[in-house]
Amino acid sequence: MMERLFADRRQWCNRRLFVTLLLGFSSGLPLALSGGTLQAWFADVDVDIRAIGFVSLMGLPYALKFLWSPLMDRFVPPIAGRRRGWLFICQFLLLATIVMLGSLTPAEHLQPMLWLALLLAFFSASQDIAVDAYRTDLLEVPERGLGAALSVAGYRLALLCAGAGALIMADQIGWQQTYWLLAGLLGLGLLATWLGPTPTFEAAAPRSLRAAVVEPFRDFLNRRAAIVLLVFIVLYKFGDAFAGTLTTAFLIQGLGFSTTDVGVVGKGFGLVATLGGALFGGLLMYRLRLFRALLLFGVLQALTNLSFVGLAELGADTAWTYWAMVGAVGLENLAGGMGTAAFVALLMALCNHHYTATQYALLSALSAVARVIVGPPAGELVHQIGWAPFFLLTFLLALPGLWLLLRLRPVIEQADRDQG
CATH class of the missing domain: 1.20.1250.20 (MFS general substrate transporter like domains)
Structure with missing residues (x-):
């Protein structure tokens, strides 16, 4: 391949x-x-x-x-x-x-x-x-x-x-x-x-400002399974966002790493892994159609959250904790970058060229909902159940999005073909 x-x-x-x-x-x-x-x-x-x-x-x-x-x-x-x-x-x-x-x-x-x-x-x-x-x-x-x-x-x-x-x-x-x-x-x-x-x-x-405001909504909502698509846009990276909101706090408070360690690994190496994942995922999409890429990368996003469960169970002050952190951060960011490449490609596929600016702005705003709302409940959950169960929950929260993706396969494949 x-x-x-x-x-x-x-x-x-x-x-x-x-x-x-x-x-x-x-x-x-x-x-x-x-x-x-x-x-x-x-x-x-x-x-x-x-x-x-x-x-x-x-x-x-x-x-x-x-x-x-x-x-x-x-x-x-x-x-x-x-x-x-x-x-x-x-x-x-x-x-x-x-x-x-x-x-x-x-x-x-x-x-x-x-x-x-x-x-x-x-x-x-x-x-x-x-x-x-x-x-x-x-x-x-x-x-x-x-x-x-x-x-x-x-x-x-x-x-x-x-x-x-x-x-x-x-x-x-x-x-x-x-x-x-x-x-x-x-x-x-x-x-x-x-x-x-x-x-x-x-x-x-569009012929008028009214058309530019109203028609993008009407065009999207008239599509097959439009509401389910909107829900999927919120849920596809929900588990990933839920885990990411407290990853830095977990590495510092949960495992006791220094801010220097977290800066070098969590931010520096994590950025490199995200970029590498996005580029590699983008290249793979030359051979994978949109649905297959979303499914494969979405599964990887969910599975890599489990690496933090293992890291939490391993705990601090072991000989392997530092390198386990490097592996977990690398895998999570690699999969997240691949998922982002496929997800942005999906948003592009869903836009009507007559209203690209409006529809993309609306869909991207909707996709940011998960990042906005997960902070307070994530902190409360960690306080109640601990780090390992929390990251296990983030894996489970990724599954509804994957289930919806399977249900939406004909719709996504049709959108992919229509713009091809």
Whole structure:
């Protein structure tokens, strides 16, 4: 199988996939600059903690982006077409906003910086809408798995640059220069938009704003098993999200590892494993159809949660605990990356090209529900039943999504064929 896969390397070495990687990077870069990195800047110069708390509100535009996504389906900018035109607009606005943010100082311009950060998050969420829509319209069906993986890889690398990388740079050259330098990296996104081809099939925009708002919902809900599909979107990565929400706490509090160990293994090695899993899963999807990939990767996601059951039973202070942690973290992130590649490919397959921006924004928001709601109940469960039973429960919580997947096989295979 691997020989056949790499014999087809010309299929997965093309401009569409290269553009997808760069746009993933452009999508991830502004997120930290309006969030965690900005918090670090404020903390570094002793801004009042109450003001720092307001930075968490910068995540609101990402959660609410579906509210204005119909505008990006309905209206066509005068340059570069509907998808690339909106990308150019968002990227130029992002570049200007980051430069302006870096030109101010918290000591003198705290309130303007907070407003600029909110504006930055709004333009960033808008760019995400345009990137998701363009990627969905651009990639051919066999490329979607690898395209999703490359988008995730670019996004995670950008978070690394604008997160840990920014903190290191700020210690050397100062915060303002760091923001200006990172603004320059948005040039990669502009390059991708400029190089990006026009999608082979570019649907006409909706005829009215009302159509852009109403028709995406009507179109989706008129499909076979639409409600079951929506439930599946919530449940597919539910067990994975449930386990992931407390993994760091488990390694530190449950097993007594140092923050350095968790940073190196849980964050550093885990990131590498996630990227490797996403890329490997994307490559496998050239040979696996969408349903088979979702099933195989979903089973692996569920099974790797059991590695944390074994780790909890092994306990701290044994000769094998450290290497067992490395194995568990590696396997869990590898399978999670593969599952993400298939899941993003599913969201693309479910979108109607007439309403890609709106439908993808809605479906991706729905898929984030699990990550939002699992925190409080997860902590209470660990308190009541302990770590090993908790991770066993996360395995069991992955099973309803797999059961629904089997029920939805004809629907998913039809969606895959329709867009092929």
